[in-house]
Each structure stands twice: as structure tokens, then as C-alpha cells.
Amino acid sequence: MKYEIFFGGMMDFVKAKEILEAIEQLNSDSKESIISALNLAEHVETTSMAFYRQEVEKTKGSEMETFFAFMVKEEEMHLAKIVELKKEIESGGEIKEIGFSRNVAPEIHNIPAGKGELTAILYALWREKKAVDFYFGASEKTTGAVKKFFEELTEFEKGHVALLEQYVELMQNTNELIMG
Secondary structure, three states, X not given: OOOOOEEOOEEOOOOHHHHHHHHHHOOOOOHHHHHHHHHHHHHHHHHHHHHHHHHHHHOOOOHHHHHHHHHHHHHHHHHHHHHHXXXXXXXXXXXXXXXXXXXXXXXXXXXXXXXXXXXXXXXXHHHHHHXXXXXXXHHHOOOHHHHHHHHHHHHHHHHHHHHHHHHHHHOOOHHHHHHO
């Protein structure tokens, strides 16, 4: 699989077609297939984390900095759990349930209404929706603890989508920025 598109000078992005192919090839009876899906998940979380770190720097001193810092922590946790599950599968032992801790999202009251902020929020929203699609599809094709793992990741990403949609609503002039 090839992951190419530049955002902020960084190679990033997994195409929807590649996500669909990974889900189609996923077989709950195949260790290699599950590892392949987890490798893709690792890439998704790593590149998301890098994007959110960039946004932390761009939004220093604003309320959005706290949101993007929160997202970095979320992606770090997801990545650590993906690596943990991958190691369990590779070791060949029994796969146990891997739980996630819940972080509290920051309350944002004032979102700067510039094109840069809107672009970052909409791009983040798009990324999170793609993650929901991927993790939901993976949960449908797996069983047991692996299925539960992907279901939990799906719920996290749905929460991120809802939060980002709320932020789009909070921006005072979203329509003007989008419609020109």
C-alpha cells in the first residue's frame, strides 16, 4: 500500500480505496491479515498525531491549542494500544481484551474564524470520519477481543467526529468562509 499526499509538507493520508481494500482482505482467522490491518491503523494514528502536533504549534495561546493537544494525547493512546495488540497477536498467545482510558475533551468557547482554522478543523473532521469507516469495517470482519478492540476505536473516533462537528458549528462565519 502506498500512502501519499502532502499536508503541511508531510507525507500523509490513506486513500479511501486503500481502506476498503484492507477491510476486504481482513480475515479474522488470519494473523497476517489482522497484523496488516493493525499496520494501517498504526499509520492512521501516527499521521493523525503528527497533524495534530502541527496544529498545536500553529494555535499556541488559543483555546484550539488545548483541543489539538487533547487530540495528540488521544492518538498517542490509540497508537500505544494498537502496538500492544499487535505484539499480542505476533507472540501467538491468547489475545486478551485491551481497554482504553477515557480523556475529557476540553471545552472550547471561542474558535478563531479564519480560513486556516476552518481548514484544519474540516481536515481533522474528514480524517476522523475515515478512521470511523476503517475501524467500523475492521470490527465487522473480526471476532472476539480483536472485534471489541476495533469497536472501541470506532466509538473513540465517533466522539472525535461529534466534537469537531460541534466546533464547526461554533465558528461564527463558517458559511461565509466555505461559500466565499
